[in-house]
Amino acid sequence: MNKNLMNSILLIVGIFLFTIGRADEGEQLFKTTCAACHTIGKGRLVGPDLSGINQKKSKEWLVPFIKSSTTIIKSGDTDAVAIFKEYNSIMMPDVAYSEAQIVSILNYISSDRSSGGQEQTVITDILSGTTLENIKIGLLLFSGKQPFTNEGPACVGCHKVKDERIFSSGTLAKDLTESYDILGSAGIAAVIKSPPFPVMTAAFTNHDLTEEEVINVTAYLKNVSEERYYQRPTDFSTTFAFFGLVVFVTIFMSTVLLYFKRKKFPVNREILDRPSKVIN
Amino acid sequence: MFNNFFFIGLPYAALTVMLVGSIFRYLNFGFKVSSLSTQFLETRELFYGSRPFHWGLLYLFFGHLVAFLFPRSVLLWNSVPVRLLILEIVALGFGISAFFGLYLLIVRRLKHKRLIVVANKMDIVVYVILAVQIISGLWIAFFFRWGSSWFAGTMTPYIKSIFMFTPDIAAVSAMPLAVKIHIISGFTMIGIIPFTRFMHFLVYPFSYIWRPYQYVIWNWDRKTIRNPKVKWKIHKPTNN
Numbered sequence: 373m374n375k376n377l378m379n380s381i382l383l384i385v386g387i388f389l390f391t392i393g394r395a396d397e398g399e400q401l402f403k404t405t406c407a408a409c410h411t412i413g414k415g416r417l418v419g420p421d422l423s424g425i426n427q428k429k430s431k432e433w434l435v436p437f438i439k440s441s442t443t444i445i446k447s448g449d450t451d452a453v454a455i456f457k458e459y460n461s462i463m464m465p466d467v468a469y470s471e472a473q474i475v476s477i478l479n480y481i482s483s484d485r486s487s488g489g490q491e492q493t494v495i496t497d498i499l500s501g502t503t504l505e506n507i508k509i510g511l512l513l514f515s516g517k518q519p520f521t522n523e524g525p526a527c528v529g530c531h532k533v534k535d536e537r538i539f540s541s542g543t544l545a546k547d548l549t550e551s552y553d554i555l556g557s558a559g560i561a562a563v564i565k566s567p568p569f570p571v572m573t574a575a576f577t578n579h580d581l582t583e584e585e586v587i588n589v590t591a592y593l594k595n596v597s598e599e600r601y602y603q604r605p606t607d608f609s610t611t612f613a614f615f616g617l618v619v620f621v622t623i624f625m626s627t628v629l630l631y632f633k634r635k636k637f638p639v640n641r642e643i644l645d646r647p648s649k650v651i652n
Numbered sequence: 653m654f655n656n657f658f659f660i661g662l663p664y665a666a667l668t669v670m671l672v673g674s675i676f677r678y679l680n681f682g683f684k685v686s687s688l689s690t691q692f693l694e695t696r697e698l699f700y701g702s703r704p705f706h707w708g709l710l711y712l713f714f715g716h717l718v719a720f721l722f723p724r725s726v727l728l729w730n731s732v733p734v735r736l737l738i739l740e741i742v743a744l745g746f747g748i749s750a751f752f753g754l755y756l757l758i759v760r761r762l763k764h765k766r767l768i769v770v771a772n773k774m775d776i777v778v779y780v781i782l783a784v785q786i787i788s789g790l791w792i793a794f795f796f797r798w799g800s801s802w803f804a805g806t807m808t809p810y811i812k813s814i815f816m817f818t819p820d821i822a823a824v825s826a827m828p829l830a831v832k833i834h835i836i837s838g839f840t841m842i843g844i845i846p847f848t849r850f851m852h853f854l855v856y857p858f859s860y861i862w863r864p865y866q867y868v869i870w871n872w873d874r875k876t877i878r879n880p881k882v883k884w885k886i887h888k889p890t891n892n
Contacts, residue, residue: 515733516727516730516731516732516733516736516801517731517732517733519727519728519731523724523727524805525727525801525802525804525805526727526730526731526801528733528798528801529727529730529798529801529802529805530798530801530802538733539733540733540736540737540798541797542796542797542798542801542802543795543796543797544796544797544798544799544802544828569826570822570823570825570826571802571806571823571826571827573822573823574805574806574809574810574820574822574823575802575805575806575823576805577809609794612737612740612741612744612794612797613744613794615741615744615745616741616744616745616747616748616793617745617748618745619741619742619744619745619746619748620704620745620746620748620749620752622745623704623707623708623745623746623749624704624749624752627703627704627707631699631703634699635695636695636696636699637695637696638691638692638693638694638695639692
């Protein structure tokens with residue numbers, strides 16, 4: 373076979389495989405990172421529906437915005453600020469993707485068959501049909517009293533909610549009291565299933581929640597949101613610090629008591645007196 | 653860039669320097685592997701600083717180690733709120749203890765001229781790095797609760813990824829400033845071990861626990877001993 377022809381075929385096959393690879397990468401990245409908050413043609417979740425986004429905005433605008441929306445919003449870009457305000461002022465986390473990877477995501481959005489003005493899918497509320505039992509289990513899961521099936525850490529380790537039934541809320545991450553008002557059940561479920569926040573992603577890698585657990589925790593958070601006006605949880609910060617000080621005093625006193633017969637001075641008077649004893 | 657430098661570069665540099673430096677120092681200057689005690693120069697204040705400081709640090713060191721080695725057990729322990737509170741409150745108590753002890757030790761060092769004379773520059777570095785480490789730790793314990801829970805879920809995978817040579821810094825990069833400072837000063841502390849008094853924790857005299865008894869004869873009454881005409885008497889050893 374002609375050597376040039378062979379090279380051309382190999383080149384075409386290479387480009388073809390590379391393109392397929394890119395498309396796959398875009399799909400994979402979309403599903404792991406974006407799908408928690410966005411749909412393609414299935415309505416808004418935490419963020420906007422991305423169907424037709426490539427027609428609405430140029431790549432030159434989209435790529436830096438996806439890379440670091442915080443930077444673009446802070447720079448005062450009118451469109452970015454408008455989107456930010458429209459979607460409850462929830463900042464989209466920055467992503468550490470290369471320009472090529474972001475373009476592959478945008479290409480996937482363009483190629484996805486569900487987009488492009490097709491029939492809108494009606495989203496059913498995942499909480500329809502939930503009962504008090506779901507809220508009860510959700511509370512147990514949230515507080516860690518009932519462990520998650522796949523051994524994920526309890527929500528209360530990082531999150532706070534205004535609920536008298538929970539008196540040891542974490543304060544590392546967001547207060548989730550109003551999460552249901554902001555995100556809705558679909559948004560909460562999406563975030564739990566595929567967290568767009570790096571710390572939460574790390575905590576739940578290989579510890580995914582089951583569908584049922586997602587529903588229970590979401591039901592509980594809805595309940596927290598509805599009941600928040602009647603809740604008067606005590607602030608544990610002062611008590612925590614107070615008991616910490618009590619423990620410290622105990623440790624300190626223990627050391628003093630344990631070493632009561634210690635050598636209290638660098639040079640023992642008795643040793644200093646010995647030569648004189650010998651002389652006399 | 654910032655994150656890559658501090659959470660990938662620094663840990664590897666620190667661990668390498670610690671490993672190579674400690675072995676080098678131990679093999680070449682074995683007798684200098686110590687914390688150079690100043691107890692002889694000042695004892696009374698040393699006790700009130702050193703005891704709470706070391707007790708606090710020991711608890712916190714092993715606390716971090718257990719959370720790293722057995723994250724699932726820690727999460728299981730924390731699943732009962734009262735147990736979580738006990739763990740966190742006790743940890744805070746030991747943290748305050750370490751802080752209080754360090755404060756007294758620094759004051760003591762500055763107060764007594766004879767202690768300043770025997771202090772070297774690296775001792776000052778040790779005080780600064782310990783202060784940063786303990787203050788940032790207390791800051792985290794109080795404002796970013798509950799460390800024992802989220803450490804197991806986020807920090808353990810990070811540290812594990814460092815040791816597996818597949819560093820994953822996504823989670824630490826998104827952590828609050830206090831946590832970042834705590835991690836950075838922690839690794840810096842590891843890195844300066846061979847150049848400072850920190851070395852002494854590597855040569856803790858564990859053999860004292862199982863070594864045989866030593867019979868110590870305290871010849872305190874020299875006059876009697878030296879008189880050949882008088883028969884030797886066995887005295888009860890009296891040290892202090």
